[in-house]
Amino acid sequence: MKTLDDLLAEGVEGRRVLVRADLNVPLDGNKITDDGRIRAVLPTVRALSEAGARVIVVSHLGRPKGAPDPKYSLEPVAARLGELLDRPIAFATDTVGESAKSVAASLASGDVALLENLRFNAGETSKDEAERGAFADELAALAEAYVDDAFGAVHRKHASVYDVAARLPHFAGGLVLRELEVLGKLTGQPDRPYVVVLGGSKVSDKLAVIEALLPKVDKLLVGGGMCFTFLKAQGHEVGKSLLEADMIDTCRDLLDRAAGRIVLPVDVVAASAFAADADHDVVPADGIPADRLGLDIGPDSVALFAEALAGARTVFWNGPMGVFELAPFAAGTRGVAEAITKVDGFTVVGGGDSAAAVRTLGLDEEAFGHISTGGGASLEYLEGKTLPGVAALEQ
């Protein structure tokens, strides 16, 4: 795999370099609540800019539906990137249209541009190879070399992650290399007990991973939006909680095969609405009222999870235990995160929101062995899957 250092050694003065970053940061309106993913890619952007490249950064933000949606504009990210780099950033209001072309053409050596959200274009995430390829052609036409430093998106077979690499000389950025190196420690023979903690809201993505991960781990603790499909599979009512109805049978099968290694919450903070000021109570996990939704794990669950973590030698955590962005539902995430910081072993937390939770809840970042920018990407890597973005860089 060629790397950014190889590209820098070739010389980039005056060359247009397309940098795929994962700038999918959490937003509250248009305010960035955690800029960790922007900071993570700064060394790459800075190195290219200082070497005289014309740097064109691209990223997705959220999951817009293949068309422009102002809610998911990268404009606030451009402003923050400019502040952190301490230089003006040219922002294109489209990704491969007139604005992007004119911004790319107007860059001088060392200049940095950010293009609008890749996912405003249906071709980016299309399952149709020709449609994806056509979009990748347009992206590739903007530059002469491609650097992938979007670790958080390397598990996606998307145009900017996969197809564009086949169209330009391609190089792995420092963030991607470092993440693969550190996470590699978990793919061999991790010290045991090996405990994985899963939560968050990308339920269908992550349920698919559990199957492959289960034989490798000693305990799998499931909280967040993930746990309700399992609770339902055990025959409990989950009210209006997040539920992946077509995965209930899969969860039942996983519970049967896990022989007690899957640990579920025993209590839940159930709320009348998805809002900070909603009525809420701690209820038993098998007693969620029909008109309520579970927005956090309860204190007994935190204690149960902490007990399972206490003797662990290796821990991987992805996905908040609750809606930590709203204060009444942050205790579960905080409690489990604190338990992980006390583990005497190698601990990794991965995922845009999980890493943001560590920082915004004021936990000690140094107490974790590694904070990864990728949740789904880390999980699929741990699962032993070939990640499309990595495969594309290797070809």
Ligand SMILES: Nc1ncnc2c1ncn2[C@@H]1O[C@H](COP(=O)(O)OP(=O)(O)O)[C@@H](O)[C@H]1O
């Ligand atoms: N019980 C729940 N119901 C709905 N959303 C939840 C619940 N628990 C956690 N979440 C949400 O999950 C989101 C993060 O999920 P995800 O993207 O899977 O994690 P990560 O970015 O760390 O990989 C957070 O925004 C959080 O509010």
Ligand SMILES: O=C(OP(=O)(O)O)[C@H](O)COP(=O)(O)O
């Ligand atoms: O936030 C991300 O992943 P994560 O929530 O698994 O950490 C990445 O930006 C990938 O986003 P996606 O899951 O919408 O493809």
